[in-house]
Amino acid sequence: MVSSRHMLCGAAAVVGLLGHAHNVVAGKHETRCCSMKPPATSGKWNTLSGQWPQLVGHRGEKAFLPEHTVASYWQAALEKADYIEPDLTLTKDGHLVVNHNEWLGENTNVASIPELAHLRTSKTWNDGGGNVTVANEWFVVDMTLEQIRKLRVHQDHKYPWRPAHFDGVFGLPTFEEYLQTVRNVTQLLGRPYGVIPELKSPQLYNRGRSYPRYFEDRALLVLEHYGWATVNNVNRSAHADLVLQTPLPVDGALGPRAVQCFDLDTAEYLAQHSDVPVVALVQSLPWVFTPGGLDRVASYAAILSPWKDFFVAGAEPYFRASNITWDAAEIQNLGGFIQPTRLVAEAHKRNLALSPYTFYDSHQDRAYLCQTGGAKGFCPRSRQEELYYFFELGTDYLFVENIVEATLLRSQFNDSLHSSKLTYPLSWCAHGP
């Protein structure tokens, strides 16, 4: 998987990994970054497929429109995302509704609706990474679909630079409305789009249901109904109440599909009960970032989706900074932590694709440890440096915001692979030895 473009510069592995020898900067031909080979004139992407990486519109296009609204999905489609991401939650009366949080106060007007005031409460649940407690909020799982329909979505006020013209206009879509929207844009824009739902907190949504995998099965059955899955060995009789619309026809093929979860027990279940490629999301499990851990995940998942700093700072600095402890003997037995620049090659060896998250819009802090001095080494100082680093590594999918900008950078990088006239910025060489 590692092409000849990956020439290491002695100890400066990260810099070397990224370096191309020649760079045209303002008409001046420079040689930089150790003794690198010139770029190949017919370079290839280092992804598993050899094709360029797939860009996933994170929560639709949240840089410009309130996330997880039909408008946000349309915007992602217009920007030609390869996949459009929804997050799945479940109402009290069993409807799959799209929202990122299990709670509603940050992105909706729930607090201003008097008839929902009595539903304000606190909850603790295990989200797959550990116990979380959220206090004094309104939760999707306590509401009926009819109550959810009263809500209007707005931009998260933590990000004041995001356009707010559409605050208060759109409601939360159901999973069905998301899937029908993707079918509609496929038909109307004449281009297939991938679906990639994330199941949020299965342990919360399965509590008190008629049997243990109620949430997973319900999500798979809806995906199947809209043409994106074949489901096997699930309790269909438990979902006799599920009344689904008839999907509108699409001329030509639907786009690809995948299903994501942080709860790896659910991820494994989804792989066993459907033909849908599974994305194992990981941010808090040290054992995953070892050779033995990758073997285990690759036994059921098609894609590993770690927080992006596992490729920059690496596992050990990241877990230390996050106060996540690990059993040193267990990590040793699994082969030790994999170095950040080796993670792609080690995963690809196991036929496991990679999908780091999240590449934020350019206004937002990129949120690497190195930005605060929390880890040494390469530190992306712009969105271009960041994306080019991941393009060079060969990560297969990227969760992105401001999709059109990411798309332009991908095309520019692609041109640089095929041309000796590089547009490839080597400013990160300044971080070299």
Ligand SMILES: *[C@@H]1O[C@H](CO)[C@@H](O)[C@H](O)[C@H]1NC(C)=O
């Ligand atoms: C999470 O909460 C459950 C139930 O309250 C408890 O039994 C468990 O020990 C907690 N787990 C962690 C890691 O704190």
Ligand SMILES: *[C@@H]1O[C@H](CO)[C@@H](O)[C@H](O)[C@H]1NC(C)=O
């Ligand atoms: C999909 O398109 C049909 C036909 O134009 C329309 O009736 C329907 O409301 C659309 N669905 C969504 C979820 O946008």
Ligand SMILES: *[C@@H]1O[C@H](CO)[C@@H](O)[C@H](O)[C@H]1NC(C)=O
């Ligand atoms: C399937 O679901 C039904 C209805 O909720 C339940 O009664 C039954 O026990 C379930 N079967 C299994 C095998 O879980």
Ligand SMILES: *[C@@H]1O[C@H](CO)[C@@H](O)[C@H](O)[C@H]1NC(C)=O
């Ligand atoms: C980790 O623990 C230290 C010391 O208790 C604390 O200052 C820091 O905020 C914690 N970091 C995180 C990410 O929780």
Ligand SMILES: *[C@@H]1O[C@H](CO)[C@@H](O)[C@H](O)[C@H]1NC(C)=O
């Ligand atoms: C990347 O660039 C090459 C050479 O210009 C071109 O043939 C190819 O179609 C481009 N890749 C994509 C996916 O467009």
